Amino acid sequence: SAVISQKPSRDICQRGTSLTIQCQVDSQVTMMFWYRQQPGQSLTLIATANQGSEATYESGFVIDKFPISRPNLTFSTLTVSNMSPEDSSIYLCSVERGGVTGASGAFFGQGTRLTVV
């Protein structure tokens, strides 16, 4: 199994500022994924981050608002830019379970609970 560490675990931020969330995996992975979970709701995929290329964003999410870095095979960051209260959510990173085993599904970090005031 993969161990995923996210920092910070929670933060309260002022509107108009930006927050960068870090995700560290204990093994090398090709793809990392960023999800958003709005209060009381399910998870929605923001983007897929591949090492060495630009992230691929899902419909409704743009790079200017959610820039992503992927400098190596064990680390990624997601920045929430120019925040508004509507950005208050839990942000989660994840990786595939599979690798050489071909197992389906994903491992998730514990999430970053963001509150924008």
Add this chain to the structure above:
Amino acid sequence: TQLLEQSPQFLSIQEGENLTVYCNSSSVFSSLQWYRQEPGEGPVLLVTVVTGGEVKKLKRLTFQFGDARKDSSLHITAAQPGDTGLYLCASEGGTSYGKLTFGQGTILTVHP
């Protein structure tokens, strides 16, 4: 993107009762996963079902995959307070196992 309809959205039951959560789609699933999420944690995979008609058991949890692979259910027998959490079904998109589309989720509360 495949749409997953999950029901019910909320379940509040007493310890010892049974419950079933449903996950449906208008299109065929290649596979279907069930996750459980507790407050302050990320989702944890419970099971993956792949074959139509498949039944998998995990202690008091029984997972079924419909014959046509368009629906799945999670049945919990004799629920316990430790079962409390958010239950999510999810399907994989594209060629990546990690790119998931989730149902709306079922918030389960089991009262002692």
